[in-house]
Structures are given as structure tokens and as C-alpha cells.
Amino acid sequence: MRTDPTPNTAPITATDELSRFCASLAAVPYVTVDTEFMRETTFWPMVCLIQVAGPEEARVIDPLAEGLSLEPLFELLRNRAVLKVFHAARQDLEIFTKLMGEVPAPLFDTQVAAMVCGFGDQVSYEQLASKLAGAQIDKSSRFTDWARRPLTDKQVRYALSDVTHLRKCFDKLRARLLKSGRADWLNEEMALLADPATYEIPPENAWKRLKPRTTKPEYLAVLQAAAAWREIEARNRDIPRQRIIRDETLMEIAAHPPKVADDLERMRGLSKGFAEGKMGTGLLAAIAEKLASPRETWPVMEREAELPRGIGPLVELLKVLLKMKCDDFDVAQKLLASSSDLDKIAADDKADVPALHGWRREIFGNDALRLKHGELALAAEGNRIKLVELKK
Incomplete structure (x- = not known):
């Protein structure tokens, strides 16, 4: 793979140029993709720049350019013969799913791959680029105003670095996955990212x-109605949720359900204009409708099951086993099992947690259950922990 030392820093602003660029990538095995967006004043992310690189060429696309259609890019992102490589893909995929109406596929997330390959929990792009590509990312443009035009060469070079160094990171992570036989581990994680419901x-x-924090039925019913009303208003107006009503005000509304505008006006953070206007009327109607609905339609929040008394030491043993397995298999702890998973395994052999399914069960779950039932023990050997089979 060649990294062009003098990349083209002229943003693509015309549909015909975008078509030619995307057509040149239609036959490559993969593309690396990133976006720059702003969300401070909107509900939906405002995409300000899109960076795309193939094995040889890299360009930035200006989605704010007048008359530019992104359809040639969407066609490339739908092309199942071309792998789409992201780092920490979730927010970028949310953007493209909204714009395209579907999730780009197939996918490869280098942050998740790095967790599978033992680089720790949620390794940053800068850390990964440094370790795998020997690159030092200039962070000075990270918080720039990406909506302002014209863009400077410095801004574009920074944006391009998010996809050019990603190529080498991808190549090295893919090689590690293939060598270790862990490609299927990553595929399980990519299935969640590929699901539109995500x-x-x-x-x-x-x-x-x-x-x-409360499970009282009326509280949850009012909270559901108020939060749903806010969500719809924020989406329709394309403004942040907190600009409609703050979270703490929603909690107060749920604790003291308002019936009339005067009740709303007494709530902290709500003005008289809000309470007496269309928004106040709409919110009161949503709450009243919910409270008038059958109680069986009200939301229910499951209480966290109380752990059996005396289970704490067993959980601590499972934590030691988890750490040992992560060191042995060079995989991030967060990917293998959470603290909540360990609590549930300690309490129930059939707990429905990822650690007792698939590849996680093979490398951790089975031994966790055997340790729990006294078939295995943990012992120190020098500066390491090892498992010891116990005879029965």
C-alpha cells in the first residue's frame, strides 16, 4: 500500500467529480471512511466533511457544497464487494444510515478490532495510528469549525490523516486477526453495527x-410520555433535546405530573410562555393521554436482582480469572465480560450474558463456571496466576 506524501487537498464539490472518484474505488478491496460533523445546535448531526481513501488515493468531500449530490458516494457505500473501514464507527454509521436510509456494508471497525487484538478498551485513533502506522496526528484542528468555508489546507490535511493512516492500521489489524484465527470474533461485533435498529x-x-431511579408505575408512565413528546419535538425542529426541556425538568414533571398550564409554569426551567403556548399544550396532552391509557401499557423497569449474600468473594475470584484470561488471550476486558456479567454468572449458571455465549464462553465462560463449582482453582506461580484442576 502506498501513502501519497502529497495528497490532493482540494475538496470535491461537484457531483461529476465525486462520481469519477467513487467509480475509481468501485473495484478496490476496501475504503477507509471518516466524517467531520457538528451537533451543538441541531438534533441530527450536521455533516461538514466526508473523508474517503482507497489503497492509493484519498480525498475529502464537501457535503455543504451547493448542488453536490452524495448519491455516487452512497452507491459506493452500498457496494458489498468493497469493505468499509471506520474507526469507532457508531456515530459515522448513524450519520450515513440517516442520509442513505440503510447501513453501509460490509463493515470493519478498527477500534473493535484493536480490542480483539489486545490494544485495550476503546483505544483512540491517535494511539492506534502511533502504534501501528508510526504516525503522529496533529490534534490542533480537532475542534475547528468544520462548517466554515473556505477550508484551509491544514484542516483538510488533518481530515485526510483520519483515513490515510487508517489504511495501515487496517492492514496490520487484519493480518493479526487472520494469524490468530480471530476474524470470526470481529464478525460477531460487526453484526451489531450493521443492524439498522442500533x-x-x-x-x-x-x-x-x-x-x-424509581420503578413507580405512574412516575415511569409520565416520564415515558414526556420524554417521547420531547424526542418528537426535537427531531421535528432539528434542535437538541435539552433545548426543548432539560433532563432534570423531565424528572420533576414525572415526580409531580402537571394537569394544567399553571402546574407546568411552576416547574423549574419552564417559562410562562412555554406553559401557556403550543408546546405546553402538547406536553400536557401527551401526559394526559398516557395516564388515561390502560396500566398494562405503562412502561416497567426491571429491578436489579439482588445478589445472594456471601457472593462477593466469588465475584472477586471471577475478576481475577477474567484478568488472567485477557492477559493470556491478549484481548480487552471490556470486550470479554463486564462487572455486571460477573455478578450474574456468580448468581446464575444460565445467566443470559455475552460471556456465556460464542467465543467468549470458549475462552472465559466455561472456566468461570468450573471455577464457581470447585472444579478449578486459581494459584500463584511466580508473578503469574494459573488455573489448577481439582480432583473430585
């Missing part, structure tokens, strides 16, 4: 973002 939260589920 990027669409129904308004009726917006209340879950708030992580309420």
Missing part, C-alpha cells in the same frame, strides 16, 4: 436514556 431509538423508548 441507530434508531423509538420515541417511546427515549425515557430509558434518563436512567430513572
Whole structure:
């Protein structure tokens, strides 16, 4: 692979030029992709720049250019013969899913691949580029105003570095995965990113973002109605949720359900104009409709199951085993099992957690259950921990 030392820093602003560029990439095995976006004043991300590189060529695309159609790029992203490589792909994929109406495929996320290959939890692009490509990323343009035109050469070079060094990172991570036989591990993780449902939260589920601490039925019903109303308003107006109503105000509304405009006006953070206007009327109607609905339609928040008494030491043993396995297999702990997973495994052999399924069970879950049931023990050997088979 060649990295062009003098990349073309002229942004693509015309549809015919974009068509030629994307056509030149239609037969390559992969492309690296990144975006620069802003979200401070909008609900949906405002895409300001799109960077795309094949094995040889790299360009930036200006989606704000007048008259530019992104359809040639979308056609490339839909091309299943070309692998799309991202780093920490979720936000970029949310953007493209909204623009295209579907998730680009197939996918490769270098951050997830790095976790599979033992680079730790959620390694940054700068760290990965340094370790695998020997590159030092100039971070001075990270918080630039990407919506302002014209773009400087410095801005474009910074943006291009997000996809040019990514090529070498991808090549080296792919080689490691193939050598270790872990390509299937990554495929399981990519299935979640490829699912359109990952990027669409129904308004009726917006209340879950708030992580309420009470399970009282009426509280949750009002919170669901208010949060869903806010979600729809924010989407329709394309402004941040907090600009409609702040989270803490939603919590207060749920705790003291308002019935009339005066009730709303007494809420902290809500003005008289809001309470007496169309928005206040709409919010009150949403709450009233929910409270009038059958109680079986109200949301339910499952209580966290209480752990059996005396289970703490077993959980600590499982943590030691997890650390040992991650060191042995050179894989990130976060990818293998969470603290919550360990609690559930300690309490239930059939816990529905990722650590007891697929490749995770093979390298950790089975031994976790055997340790729990006294078939294995942990022992120190020098400065290392090892597993010891116990005879019964």
C-alpha cells in the first residue's frame, strides 16, 4: 500500500467529480471512511466533511457544497464487494444510515478490532495510528469549525490523516486477526453495527436514556410520555433535546405530573410562555393521554436482582480469572465480560450474558463456571496466576 506524501487537498464539490472518484474505488478491496460533523445546535448531526481513501488515493468531500449530490458516494457505500473501514464507527454509521436510509456494508471497525487484538478498551485513533502506522496526528484542528468555508489546507490535511493512516492500521489489524484465527470474533461485533435498529431509538423508548431511579408505575408512565413528546419535538425542529426541556425538568414533571398550564409554569426551567403556548399544550396532552391509557401499557423497569449474600468473594475470584484470561488471550476486558456479567454468572449458571455465549464462553465462560463449582482453582506461580484442576 502506498501513502501519497502529497495528497490532493482540494475538496470535491461537484457531483461529476465525486462520481469519477467513487467509480475509481468501485473495484478496490476496501475504503477507509471518516466524517467531520457538528451537533451543538441541531438534533441530527450536521455533516461538514466526508473523508474517503482507497489503497492509493484519498480525498475529502464537501457535503455543504451547493448542488453536490452524495448519491455516487452512497452507491459506493452500498457496494458489498468493497469493505468499509471506520474507526469507532457508531456515530459515522448513524450519520450515513440517516442520509442513505440503510447501513453501509460490509463493515470493519478498527477500534473493535484493536480490542480483539489486545490494544485495550476503546483505544483512540491517535494511539492506534502511533502504534501501528508510526504516525503522529496533529490534534490542533480537532475542534475547528468544520462548517466554515473556505477550508484551509491544514484542516483538510488533518481530515485526510483520519483515513490515510487508517489504511495501515487496517492492514496490520487484519493480518493479526487472520494469524490468530480471530476474524470470526470481529464478525460477531460487526453484526451489531450493521443492524439498522442500533441507530434508531423509538420515541417511546427515549425515557430509558434518563436512567430513572424509581420503578413507580405512574412516575415511569409520565416520564415515558414526556420524554417521547420531547424526542418528537426535537427531531421535528432539528434542535437538541435539552433545548426543548432539560433532563432534570423531565424528572420533576414525572415526580409531580402537571394537569394544567399553571402546574407546568411552576416547574423549574419552564417559562410562562412555554406553559401557556403550543408546546405546553402538547406536553400536557401527551401526559394526559398516557395516564388515561390502560396500566398494562405503562412502561416497567426491571429491578436489579439482588445478589445472594456471601457472593462477593466469588465475584472477586471471577475478576481475577477474567484478568488472567485477557492477559493470556491478549484481548480487552471490556470486550470479554463486564462487572455486571460477573455478578450474574456468580448468581446464575444460565445467566443470559455475552460471556456465556460464542467465543467468549470458549475462552472465559466455561472456566468461570468450573471455577464457581470447585472444579478449578486459581494459584500463584511466580508473578503469574494459573488455573489448577481439582480432583473430585
